[in-house]
Amino acid sequence: MELTDILYDKQNGIANITINRPEVYNAFRAKTIQELIWAFRDAWDDKRIGAVILTGAGEKAFCVGGDQKEKGDEGGYGYSGGLGGGIGLEVENLHQTIRNIPKPVIAAVNGYAIGGGHVLHVICDLTIAADTAKFGQSGPKVGSYDAGYGSAYLARIVGEKKAREIWYLCEQYTAEECMEMKLVNKVVPAANLQEAAQEWAEKILQKSPTAIKMLKYSFNADSASIQGISQLSMGSLAMFYDTEESQEGKNAFIEKRPVEFNKFRK
Ligand SMILES: CC(C)(COP(=O)(O)OP(=O)(O)OC[C@H]1O[C@@H](n2cnc3c(N)ncnc32)[C@H](O)[C@@H]1OP(=O)(O)O)[C@@H](O)C(=O)NCCC(=O)NCCSC(=O)c1cc(O)c2ccccc2c1O
Numbered sequence: 001m002e003l004t005d006i007l008y009d010k011q012n013g014i015a016n017i018t019i020n021r022p023e024v025y026n027a028f029r030a031k032t033i034q035e036l037i038w039a040f041r042d043a044w045d046d047k048r049i050g051a052v053i054l055t056g057a058g059e060k061a062f063c064v065g066g067d068q069k070e071k072g073d074e075g076g077y078g079y080s081g082g083l084g085g086g087i088g089l090e091v092e093n094l095h096q097t098i099r100n101i102p103k104p105v106i107a108a109v110n111g112y113a114i115g116g117g118h119v120l121h122v123i124c125d126l127t128i129a130a131d132t133a134k135f136g137q138s139g140p141k142v143g144s145y146d147a148g149y150g151s152a153y154l155a156r157i158v159g160e161k162k163a164r165e166i167w168y169l170c171e172q173y174t175a176e177e178c179m180e181m182k183l184v185n186k187v188v189p190a191a192n193l194q195e196a197a198q199e200w201a202e203k204i205l206q207k208s209p210t211a212i213k214m215l216k217y218s219f220n221a222d223s224a225s226i227q228g229i230s231q232l233s234m235g236s237l238a239m240f241y242d243t244e245e246s247q248e249g250k251n252a253f254i255e256k257r258p259v260e261f262n263k264f265r266k
Helices: 030-045 091-100 116-123 149-158 160-169 175-180 190-205 209-222 226-240 244-254
Strands: 006-011 014-019 051-056 061-063 105-109 112-114 126-130 134-136 186-188
Touching (some): 014 030, 030 091, 051 061, 051 116, 061 116, 091 226, 105 116, 105 190, 116 134, 116 149, 149 160
Parallel strands (some): 112 134
């Protein structure tokens, strides 16, 4: 596959995947998601690989979710294949791939992890954050939501009250605040982030691959029912994206103006 939206390299048993759209703070479009799935599958297939590191290009952002400028007037993000579930992005497929790859995935969060970008780090096995990173959900501000892993699995990590706060208020949290709510595993100075992620991946490589694989499956099994919730979420999102209410959120962001949701209150 010709890679335009990500960087991918494999060294000493570690696969490094970098979302590479810094001009839009590493927001993802349909092609970005397809390339990410391709890279994770390549790392899955490669017997030499024991851990994967996911990060973002540049210093500003890890990933800020769906590229609002790529979203069409009729809702979705462009991809019309069945795996897009009607939203024009194979996001659900990507989430499943990150969960099911039998090797730990470490998110190295180098800046903003917002919206669908925040969901990506939530799904990863481990998160190491730069001390400059900012975290949060933004869907309700721009007429979107992730009612699957992004909310139900998040609640398992930070608890119901905090997860509801994160989604209802759409505020941003520092790396230290995320450490306190156990949403990240470690905070390091920004300059040391990639080194810290490599160090953890190398430690994992010293362990029994079968034990690590079975542990990942075991952790996954307990939250596996969320996949069904995720399918329902994506199905409803495909319909929501076609509404005036969802369009208002996207348009307000692109036009850099205050959003007007009041008329949609029923
Ligand atoms: C992240 C920010 C808080 C940063 O704010 P700041 O003021 O520092 O920077 P700018 O706002 O000026 O942004 C710089 C530059 O990047 C562009 N940009 C930022 N975010 C996006 C984006 N998401 N899409 C496209 N472009 C983006 C911005 O326009 C600027 O470029 P200019 O050329 O205009 O200068 C702030 O940027 C911010 O709040 N961004 C929006 C975050 C957001 O709302 N993300 C999308 C939420 S919806 C979503 O992510 C999502 C999640 C899912 O799980 C899905 C699942 C299934 C389908 C769809 C999903 C989905 O869409």
